[in-house]
Amino acid sequence: MAVIRARHLTKRYGKHLAVDGLNLDIGLGEIYGFLGPNGAGKTTTIMMILGLLEPTSGEISLFGRSSSKERADQRSRIGVVTETQHLYNDMTAHEYLMFFADFYSIAYKRRKVDEVLSRLGLYQVRNRSAGAFSKGMKQKLALARALLHDPDLLILDEPVSGLDPLGVKEVRDIILEENSKGKSLLISSHILSEIEKTCHRVGIINKGVLVAEDTMDGIKRSTASEIRLEILLEAIPDGLLRRLSDMPFVVWAEIKGDSVRLTVKADRDHRGEISRTVVESGGVILGFAAHEVSLEEAFITITESNVNRLVKGAGEP
Numbered sequence: 292m293a294v295i296r297a298r299h300l301t302k303r304y305g306k307h308l309a310v311d312g313l314n315l316d317i318g319l320g321e322i323y324g325f326l327g328p329n330g331a332g333k334t335t336t337i338m339m340i341l342g343l344l345e346p347t348s349g350e351i352s353l354f355g356r357s358s359s360k361e362r363a364d365q366r367s368r369i370g371v372v373t374e375t376q377h378l379y380n381d382m383t384a385h386e387y388l389m390f391f392a393d394f395y396s397i398a399y400k401r402r403k404v405d406e407v408l409s410r411l412g413l414y415q416v417r418n419r420s421a422g423a424f425s426k427g428m429k430q431k432l433a434l435a436r437a438l439l440h441d442p443d444l445l446i447l448d449e450p451v452s453g454l455d456p457l458g459v460k461e462v463r464d465i466i467l468e469e470n471s472k473g474k475s476l477l478i479s480s481h482i483l484s485e486i487e488k489t490c491h492r493v494g495i496i497n498k499g500v501l502v503a504e505d506t507m508d509g510i511k512r513s514t515a516s517e518i519r520l521e522i523l524l525e526a527i528p529d530g531l532l533r534r535l536s537d538m539p540f541v542v543w544a545e546i547k548g549d550s551v552r553l554t555v556k557a558d559r560d561h562r563g564e565i566s567r568t569v570v571e572s573g574g575v576i577l578g579f580a581a582h583e584v585s586l587e588e589a590f591i592t593i594t595e596s597n598v599n600r601l602v603k604g605a606g607e608p
Contacts, residue, residue, distance in 0.1 A: 292319050292355050294444050294475040295340060300349035302335050302499075309335045311499035312349070317477055322470050324490035325479040328594055332499040333479045334374060337448055340477075341371060354443070367395070370437030374448040374479075376429045380422025384413055384432055387421055388439060395440040407435040412461065426453035434462065438469070445469060445476045451485055463489060487586040495593050503593045507586065514592040515557040515584045517542055522551045522569060523578035531572045535565065 297315040301308070310332045317323045327333045338344040340351055350357065353365045379387055385404060392400035408414040411431040416424075421432060430453050437445060450466075451459045459482070466489050470476060480486055486493065487507060494504040503510060527546055535553060536544045540561050543554040551569075555561050562579065569576055584592075 293317060293352070294319055294321075294354060295477060296352045297336075297340070298350045300336065300339060300351065301347045302332075302339060302344065303347045308499050310339070310346075310496075313496070313499070313501055315494065315501070317475060319475055320470065320473050321492065322466065322476045322478065322490045324486040324493040325477055325496070326483070326486065326493060326590060327496040331496045331594075333496055334448060336496070337446060337477070337479065341369070341446065342366065367440070368443045370440065370442035370445045372430070372433045372437050372445075372447045372450050374452070376433045378421040378424075378429060378432065381420060383418050383420055384408065384424070384435075385417040387432065388435060391436050391439055397440060403439065407438050410438070410465070411435045412458075427455060427458050430454060431458065431462075434465070438465070443474060445474060447476065448479045450478065450480065451482055459485065483585075483587045483590060493586070495590060497594050508583075510593075511584045511586060511589045512557060514589040517554050518557045519582040520553040520555060520562070520565070521578075521580045521582070522553070522565070522576060523580075524549055524551065524569070525575035525577055527551070528569075528573040531569065531574060534568055534572055538564065538568065540564075 293316045295315060295317040297313055300310055300313040300315070302310040313332075313336060315336075325333055325336070335344065339346050340353075354368065356365065379390070382390065385408065388404040388407065389400060392404055397403050405414065405417075408417050411434060413428065413431055413435060416428070421429065424432065430450070434447075434450060437447070445466075447466075451462050454462060463485060466476060466478070470489075478486065478490065490507060492504065492506055493510050495502050495510070503513065505513060527549065531551065532544055532546055535541055535551065538561075540556045540558070541553055542556065545552050553565070555565075562581070566576060566579070
């Protein structure tokens with residue numbers, strides 16, 4: 292079942308097309324990374340999913356049912372962290388979460404509030420006003436609010452914004468822990484290294500159009516023409532370099548100490564063939580590493596190529 296499904300989702304502001312015919316499916320128990328440069332349409336899409344913006348056209352369903360402003364039961368199953376936090380600054384962290392515990396009619400609310408405060412490392416400052424919190428602490432408080440009612444779906448827009456490295460790791464651990472319980476997550480972030488560590492699939496939006504969508508490995512492979520490999524051997528057999536260099540998919544090869552370094556075509560996974568050649572040559576493999584494109588490199592390649600295509604198309608008669 293798709294937890295979120297969008298079909299031909301479109302949003303116009305006058306002549307500006309913010310989201311252009313977006314189709315999106317996020318499955319049960321999936322962590323989906325939603326990426327794009329500033330102004331790409333990410334936040335507009337999220338606001339439409341949440342029912343805070345009305346689409347110009349297209350349809351959204353949540354948990355297998357058509358979404359509408361009247362379906363409050365669907366939205367009660369969602370926990371949200373928005374890019375900018377709007378807290379009640381005169382409330383303490385404890386009061387703020389107790390307010391939302393009443394809103395969600397949470398049983399044993401004091402115990403639940405203390406639990407999420409402890410989980411986010413905020414219990415010691417629970418009696419401090421939210422207005423006195425740093426940006427990172429406000430971000431944690433917003434995540435605590437999103438987790439408070441144990442939602443089935445988390446929508447997190449820049450969830451690690453303003454956090455130090457320890458805070459980033461804490462949020463990452465919470466994301467993975469929630470997913471291990473079967474929760475689905477839609478995460479939008481500029482911190483691509485975190486998306487790379489947590490998400491199962493990635494969608495890249497640019498100029499309102501979903502320009503790429505795949506698994507993490509698929510996204511990275513789609514932009515790479517070559518992959519660098521390094522094989523650590525017990526010893527280098529005679530003639531191995533020549534045999535590897537003669538393989539049709541090997542672009543470049545060298546020996547460095549007890550390692551063989553290769554650049555191979557990225558059309559498919561060649562590691563099995565290379566390993567067999569090494570073993571047949573009398574080599575003993577101690578380690579095999581692939582140095583692939585990072586998500587950041589893939590993201591830049593995909594968005595830049597999409598912009599270039601749009602510019603070229605706009606210039607054509």
